[in-house]
Amino acid sequence: MQYYADFCSNISYMSAVSTYSQIVEPFVTALSSLIGVQVLWKDNDSAADSQFTEDACRHTCPFCRSVKSNRLRLSRCMIEDGRNQIIRMIQNSPEQGSHKNHHTNESPGTSGFRYQGSNAKGTLGFYRTCHSGVMDYVYPVTNQIRYLGAFFLGPWKSPDHGLSYPQLNREYQQVPSVPDAFGPSGDFSCTLDRLLAPVVQLIILKKTGTAAVSGSYTRESKVNNAVEYIQSSYDQQIRADQAAALCNLSTSRFLHVFKAETGLSFSGFILDFRLQRAKELLSHTNMPIEQVAWQAGFASRTYFARMFRCMAGISPREYRGISARG
Numbered sequence: 001m002q003y004y005a006d007f008c009s010n011i012s013y014m015s016a017v018s019t020y021s022q023i024v025e026p027f028v029t030a031l032s033s034l035i036g037v038q039v040l041w042k043d044n045d046s047a048a049d050s051q052f053t054e055d056a057c058r059h060t061c062p063f064c065r066s067v068k069s070n071r072l073r074l075s076r077c078m079i080e081d082g083r084n085q086i087i088r089m090i091q092n093s094p095e096q097g098s099h100k101n102h103h104t105n106e107s108p109g110t111s112g113f114r115y116q117g118s119n120a121k122g123t124l125g126f127y128r129t130c131h132s133g134v135m136d137y138v139y140p141v142t143n144q145i146r147y148l149g150a151f152f153l154g155p156w157k158s159p160d161h162g163l164s165y166p167q168l169n170r171e172y173q174q175v176p177s178v179p180d181a182f183g184p185s186g187d188f189s190c191t192l193d194r195l196l197a198p199v200v201q202l203i204i205l206k207k208t209g210t211a212a213v214s215g216s217y218t219r220e221s222k223v224n225n226a227v228e229y230i231q232s233s234y235d236q237q238i239r240a241d242q243a244a245a246l247c248n249l250s251t252s253r254f255l256h257v258f259k260a261e262t263g264l265s266f267s268g269f270i271l272d273f274r275l276q277r278a279k280e281l282l283s284h285t286n287m288p289i290e291q292v293a294w295q296a297g298f299a300s301r302t303y304f305a306r307m308f309r310c311m312a313g314i315s316p317r318e319y320r321g322i323s324a325r326g
Contacts, residue, residue, distance in 0.1 A: 020203070021051035027199045028056050028151070034195070037176075040152040042081055044263065059136075059155060063171040067132045073165070075322055076131045078313045086140055087147050087276075089126065125192060130155075133164040134175055139192060141200055146262045148203060151196065154178075223247055223258045226266075234274050235297040240266050274298060275311055282316055283323040289316050 028039040040057055043049065049057045058064075068074040079085060125139045136154025140147060156178035163172045226243040243266065244254035258266050278296035281287055287295065293304035293316075308316050 019051075021048075023199065023202055025052055025056045031195060035153070037153055037156075041149060042152060043149040044147050059152070061155065061175065063132075063134065063168065063175050064155065066168050066171045067165065072322070073132070075314050075318060079319070079322060080130055081152070082312065086138065086150055089128070089138070129158045129161045131164060132168075133161045133172075134158055135161075135178065137192075139196065141203055146264070148263055153192075222249070223254070223261050226254070226258060227262070227269075230270055230273055234270065234277060235295060238270055270297075271307060272311075275308060278304065278308065278316065279312075279319065279323075282320040289320075292316065 024041050028041050032039045042057060054060055068077055127135055127137055129135045134155035135158040136152050139151040141149055155175055157175050163169060225246040229243050229246055230238060240255060241251045244251045247254055255266055262269055264272060274297040278292055281292045281295055290301045293301045298304035305316060312319055
């Protein structure tokens with residue numbers, strides 16, 4: 001408790017002199033110490049993991065290490081923890097503010113989750129059970145229009161699912177059961193809001209340059225027209241000057257504002273959106289991979305395959321196979 005309190009008492013000073021990772025890493029360490037379970041931060045950009053130690057961004061308990069010792073299981077972990085899966089869970093959740101439980105199996109590679117309300121920043125916290133049979137609590141953070149990352153708390157034994165890999169039973173027995181206070185019947189979401197409040201605003205500010213806005217998750221922003229332009233024209237050539245004109249901004253000003261409000265550069269946002277579309281096509285169609293690349297807006301299959309592996313950690317063909325088995 002004292003470690004967490006000391007951290008929070010210094011957070012204003014830290015925000016002025018520290019980098020994003022220098023704030024987040026000691027915070028998750030302090031929160032882990034306070035609540036007695038591992039807390040992770042997974043950035044929306046997987047490349048940002050290099051800024052953190054392993055304990056701050058990956059599950060490192062003996063059970064999770066054993067799960068990830070197998071390449072196929074590791075790939076499934078990467079898919080389930082990826083930003084596209086978390087975004088899809090948010091989009092498929094019931095109306096914000098509701099506290100009803102919700103289950104879904106629509107996301108490939110994800111066994112399901114329980115909805116557990118919304119936080120003051122318009123993001124959703126939920127329990128989910130992973131492919132291995134354990135559960136954790138996921139607390140996404142967004143600004144007005146962009147998913148920025150998520151806190152993951154756990155793992156615990158799931159009351160609704162058993163172990164998926166019997167050969168890991170010895171390690172599984174070391175995984176704790178979820179405490180009543182953290183369970184779906186508890187008021188954990190509201191408590192977590194208060195515990196995370198000191199750092200959520202700083203994450204948004206450090207990553208986007210703008211503060212969070214209270215209220216519902218919304219897509220209102222200065223670059224909303226550009227986002228809609230990308231979403232409707234991602235399979236065509238997209239030019240920054242045309243997007244800037246839609247927003248009544250000069251190209252240079254538009255590029256600055258776009259990165260501030262979305263957390264990604266204009267070209268990075270387009271690439272991310274095209275890869276998300278490619279994942280949907282790989283998961284839900286039998287379309288040849290070359291056609292998937294073309295439909296998602298990539299002129300070259302080679303470039304598509306290279307970018308896909310860079311972002312997902314596996315090839316498009318491997319992703320399709322894992323999604324089909326999930």
